[in-house]
Amino acid sequence: MSWRAALWVLPALLPVATILLAGLGSALLQSLGLMPLVGAPELTIEAYRMNTGDLATSAALSLAIATAATLIGVVVGVTTALTAVTGRRFALWAGTLTVPVPHLIGAATMGLLLADSGLLARLFGLSEGGWPALVGGRWWIAVVLEYAWKESAFIALVVAAVLATRVAAYDDTAAVLGASRRARLRLVTFPLIRPAVVAAATISFTYTLGSYEVALLLGRVYPEPLPVLAIRLFTSVELATRPQAAAAAVVTAVLALLAVAGALMMLRRSAVWR
Amino acid sequence: MIAALARTTIGRAVRAVLVLWFLLPLVPILLWAFANRWPFPDLLPQQWGLDGVRSGLDAGAPNAFVVSAALGLAVAAIATPAGALAARALASGRLPLPRVIEAVLFAPLILPAFAVALGLDVLVLRTGVPSPLAVVAVLSVAAIPYTTYLMRVAFGAYDKGFEEEARTLGASRATVLVRVHIPLLAPALSGAAFLAFLVGWTDYVVTLLIGGGRVVSVPILVASFAAGTGNSSVVAALSMAAVIPPLILLTVVARTGRST
Numbered sequence: 001m002s003w004r005a006a007l008w009v010l011p012a013l014l015p016v017a018t019i020l021l022a023g024l025g026s027a028l029l030q031s032l033g034l035m036p037l038v039g040a041p042e043l044t045i046e047a048y049r050m051n052t053g054d055l056a057t058s059a060a061l062s063l064a065i066a067t068a069a070t071l072i073g074v075v076v077g078v079t080t081a082l083t084a085v086t087g088r089r090f091a092l093w094a095g096t097l098t099v100p101v102p103h104l105i106g107a108a109t110m111g112l113l114l115a116d117s118g119l120l121a122r123l124f125g126l127s128e129g130g131w132p133a134l135v136g137g138r139w140w141i142a143v144v145l146e147y148a149w150k151e152s153a154f155i156a157l158v159v160a161a162v163l164a165t166r167v168a169a170y171d172d173t174a175a176v177l178g179a180s181r182r183a184r185l186r187l188v189t190f191p192l193i194r195p196a197v198v199a200a201a202t203i204s205f206t207y208t209l210g211s212y213e214v215a216l217l218l219g220r221v222y223p224e225p226l227p228v229l230a231i232r233l234f235t236s237v238e239l240a241t242r243p244q245a246a247a248a249a250v251v252t253a254v255l256a257l258l259a260v261a262g263a264l265m266m267l268r269r270s271a272v273w274r
Numbered sequence: 275m276i277a278a279l280a281r282t283t284i285g286r287a288v289r290a291v292l293v294l295w296f297l298l299p300l301v302p303i304l305l306w307a308f309a310n311r312w313p314f315p316d317l318l319p320q321q322w323g324l325d326g327v328r329s330g331l332d333a334g335a336p337n338a339f340v341v342s343a344a345l346g347l348a349v350a351a352i353a354t355p356a357g358a359l360a361a362r363a364l365a366s367g368r369l370p371l372p373r374v375i376e377a378v379l380f381a382p383l384i385l386p387a388f389a390v391a392l393g394l395d396v397l398v399l400r401t402g403v404p405s406p407l408a409v410v411a412v413l414s415v416a417a418i419p420y421t422t423y424l425m426r427v428a429f430g431a432y433d434k435g436f437e438e439e440a441r442t443l444g445a446s447r448a449t450v451l452v453r454v455h456i457p458l459l460a461p462a463l464s465g466a467a468f469l470a471f472l473v474g475w476t477d478y479v480v481t482l483l484i485g486g487g488r489v490v491s492v493p494i495l496v497a498s499f500a501a502g503t504g505n506s507s508v509v510a511a512l513s514m515a516a517v518i519p520p521l522i523l524l525t526v527v528a529r530t531g532r533s534t
Contacts, residue, residue, distance in 0.1 A: 109513065
């Protein structure tokens, strides 16, 4: 242990700890009625009780969108990373191009691609009524695809970095020792990239869970994902909805923490991590 | 199996689908940015032109660009050195409670930024902190996990031998820092700064909630057009302009990575 090392970590540690504690702490206090904009503070779970139905629906919807987007992101991302190992890096390069695209702009361009007057509808020559409701439809398809699009590139880059450093050498050794392609993928490649995939998927999942603008632009009015619900209540002219907005934010943060706990349990079971 | 992805027809088809998956969604903004008239169901615009670009410029795009660039640069200027120092401390292995410190430093990756911003909004109003400052603070915190991680990996691969050799040959501490340390870490530092810049450049929700309408960045401007209908060409022109500067930066960063 050294005090100098402790000192070096402070410029990062202090702002992170302060902002997170202040932000989430204030959200928690607001949701419990302890930080009212007007009137005396009073401990109450009213904000959670009044809105339980909406909160539950929104939580289920947010979890479903995040799960679907992350599953597609993992499959596409890992496949992209595997193609890059062979030296044909064009797909990975194409994925890298999407990294600087803000989600808001991703949502805008997905809308122009997938809406019923979008580029694909024009391409397939389907007139109004013939094109499925991808944008604003029942299944949140455009929303899921936008997240999956950006997440798959992120996951591909993370996994490709791991593959480049360690896995290629092990894969060669296993091949020399006579392991079949299928056996190598199952016994060498997948176990080695597993921690990176789980970590990248968890970050993607929690990001999607807490993301606002994509669902706002490409989703439907009701039901709302948690962040959309929270920010609508938060920016409402009625000040009484502020605690409910904070409650939705707290629920989102708790779900994100639960997802991370689940991911850590998955990693503990993985042999490589130990 | 990996080799199979390279050689076979299936492998080729998989790669083609992947390239399409990543690039196809970018095509609409490329076309719409230069479309003056593009009625449905025409496959291509009826009339090409720069109406979208002009409307964007009239709507305050130059100002929004200055704001976004300032946000990105401020976040990079704060989060890169902070992350580098933290990474050095983590790499030294002499930190008390390293697991706890790592958990705190990486927590912004998983905790929803909107929830933090929503909670902070009231505090910012009550304490009278200027909102642009508060936005930069929250976004720097959001960027610190990325810079710390990248620098942590770089320090892991960093060979202390170069530093010791220079010292043995009589170089001062300052010379070692400028001539050995920073050049060796330059690729990682520029990569970290780029990611931190992106956090500031691409953010929407933190700027929206804490900026309180006073910080009009490019995403805020794009959102104000995207919410309505009939603005496709403005949205596309602004979007293109928002994506091109970081892409140029990305190429520069990739160059630094290769040349050193």
